[in-house]
Amino acid sequence: MISKITPWEVPSKIDYGKLMKEFGLESFGKLPEQFNKNMLFRRKIIFGHRDFSRIATAVENKQPFVMMTGLMPSGKFHFGHKMVAEQMIFYQKLGAKVYITVADVEAYNSRIPDMGQLRTTAIEEYLMNYAALGLDLRKCDFYFQSMRSKDGKKASAYYSLANMLARHVTFNEFKAIYGDISPGKMASSLLQASDMLHAQLPQFEGPMPVVVPVGCDQDPHLRLARDMSQRIKGFNFIQLSSTYHKFMPGLKGGKMSSSDPTSYIALTDSPEEASKKIMKYAFSGGRDSLEEHRKKGGNPDVDVSFQMLKFALEPDDDKLSAIYNNYKDGKLLSGELKQIATEKIAAFLKEHRQKMEKSRVPVQRFVEEQGF
C-alpha cells in the first residue's frame, strides 16, 4: 500500500483508516475551539496528522507559527485546489504566517518545461483565486521556487539549505520513499524539503512550529524533510507538523486531473458550464431505476454531488445531514441531489466571478511589488 501512494501516482480508491496505520499518522484528539468552526476539520475531511499538538498549543497560546503549502501551476484552479486555499485562509486568520511556494522548478523537472507559462498560470489561476477566496496577500509569503526573494541573502539561504540537506540523505532512502528516482526528481525533493523547512532559518522566522497541510500522497516528502531536518546540525529545526486531507473525488468518481476538464469544476467555469458538467458527468450514488432508488435508497458516500456539498458547498451540518439521510432513505432522488449541488455551485461561481474582478488590481500590485 505504501509503495502505491507516492507523490507521482494516486490510486483512486483509498482506505484512509488502513493508510493511517501504515503511514503512522495519528487521529486528532481535542483541538482548540477554533478548529471546530472549520468544516474540513469538523467533518474529518482533514483526517490525520503528525505532531499537530505543537500547532494546537501555538494557536491556544497565541504563539507565532507558520503554515506552509505549495501549488503546482498546471491547468485550471478547481474545487480540489479550493480546499487547500481554504486551509491557507483558515490558518492565516488563526494568526499563522502563511508561506506559499509555486513549485515551478518541480513542474519544470517533471513535465512542463516552460517557465513563462508556469509563471502566468501561477498568477492568473492560483494567486487570483486565492485572493478572491479571501487570502490576505499582505500577510503571506508567496514565492516561486525559481525566484525566492528580491533579498539575495534570503534567496541564497533558501537554496543553500536544499543543497546542504543533500548531505543528510542517501540514495537508498530516496529509492525506498519514491521508488524510481531521477536527478530531476531528487533536486525537486530537496528543494521541496527546503520549502517546508526554510521558514525556520535565521534569515526568515527562526525556529518555530510549522504546519504543512497535505493530501496523503504528499507524505513521502514530509517524511523525508522530517528525517533530514533532525540530522542537519546548527539550525535547530523544530520538527515539522503536518495534516492529511482526503482527496476530493473527481466529477466522474475517479481522480481529479488537471488535464481532463470533465473531471473537475474550475472556479472560472461559468454557472452554465458547471451545471452541464454536473448533469452530464457527476458520478451518481443512485440506483438504476426510480423504483429501486425509492425502495433501497442511494449511496451518498460515493455520490459526487453529495461529496461536493460535503467538501465545499454546504457549510451547515444539519442541512448536509438531512440531505445525506434523505438520499440514503430514497426520499431524495439523484436528479434532485444534482439540482441542489448545481444551484449551490452556480451561486458560488457567480459571486466568485465578481470577487475575481475585484482582486485583479491588488494582485497586479502585489506581483509588481514582489518583482516576479
Added chain:
Amino acid sequence: MISKITPWEVPSKIDYGKLMKEFGLESFGKLPEQFNKNMLFRRKIIFGHRDFSRIATAVENKQPFVMMTGLMPSGKFHFGHKMVAEQMIFYQKLGAKVYITVADVEAYNSRIPDMGQLRTTAIEEYLMNYAALGLDLRKCDFYFQSMRSKDGKKASAYYSLANMLARHVTFNEFKAIYGDISPGKMASSLLQASDMLHAQLPQFEGPMPVVVPVGCDQDPHLRLARDMSQRIKGFNFIQLSSTYHKFMPGLKGGKMSSSDPTSYIALTDSPEEASKKIMKYAFSGGRDSLEEHRKKGGNPDVDVSFQMLKFALEPDDDKLSAIYNNYKDGKLLSGELKQIATEKIAAFLKEHRQKMEKSRVPVQRFVEEQGF
C-alpha cells in the same frame, strides 16, 4: 585511465600525453601574442584545452568574455593555489570579467560541515592571497556557493539554473562520469555546473565565451556542464571553453595535500619554515653520491626544487634553461639547486608578506560591501 582521474582522486604520476588522447583534449595552436608572455602557457604547464579558439578570438578582437574558477576553502593557501590565482590575474588583465566561486557547499557536502570555518578560510587564506598577488577585487565577481549575491534575482537565477539542469542529466551519466555518486555529490555537481554556466544568464552577462582553467582532475565537471548546457533550452549558452594545467608536484614528489603541511609551501610560511621544508622534504632528482651526480647528472624533471622554479619562481626562460642543463649535466648539485630555490622562495615570501599586510583593509572593505 579515465576512470582513475576523477575530481575525488588523483593519481600521483600522470602521463599527460596519454590523458589528452583519452579525454579528447586539444593542444594549443598559435595563440595571440599576450599568451606568450604568460609563463604557464609558454612552458606548456597549461598543456591542453577544449574550445579555446573562441577565447583567443575574443582576446584578439577585444570582445567581452568571462573567466570562471573556484576554490575549495580547506587549509592553507599554497603554491598550487598560487598557480590558479596567476591565471585569474592574467585573464583579468586581458579584459575578462573574473568569476570566482567559493565551493563551500561542495566542501560541506564532501567533508567539512562547518560553514563558519569555511567562510573564514576563504577570506583569510584565499581572498587575502588573491589580493596580495594582484587580483583587482573591483573587477571580479567573488562569491560563495552558499551566498551568491545580495541581489535576490541574481541569486535565484544562479541556484535555479542548477535545479533546472537536473532535468537534463541521468543517473547513469553521473555514474559513468564520477563512478560512485551520492545525493550530496550530485547536488554539488549541479551547483558547480551552474557556477560554470550562470555568467551567461540574462541576470548576469548574457551569452558570451567563458573559459574555465582547471587541472585535468576537474574535467568530468566540465564534460557534464558542457553536455547539459547544450540540452537545456531557452538560454542559448555558448559552449564552455576550458584549459588544463599540470599538477604542481608536492614537496615530497607526490600530491600536494592540504592536510599535510610537509607536502607544500604555504604563502604565509615564514622564509625560515620554507627553507627548512625545502632542505628537509623537497624530493631531489640528484644521484646517490656526489661522484655519480657529477658523472651522470641529475634529473630536473622529477626534482621538486627545479619544478618550483619552473612553475612559479623563475620567470626568465634562459635562466631556467641554464639551471635545467647544468643540473642535467651534473654541474649543478642538488644542494645548490635547493639553495637557488630557497633563496627565490625566501625573497618571494618576504615581499608577499608585505603585500598581504597592505591587502587587509581593502579586503575587509570588499567583504563588508559584498555582505558576506
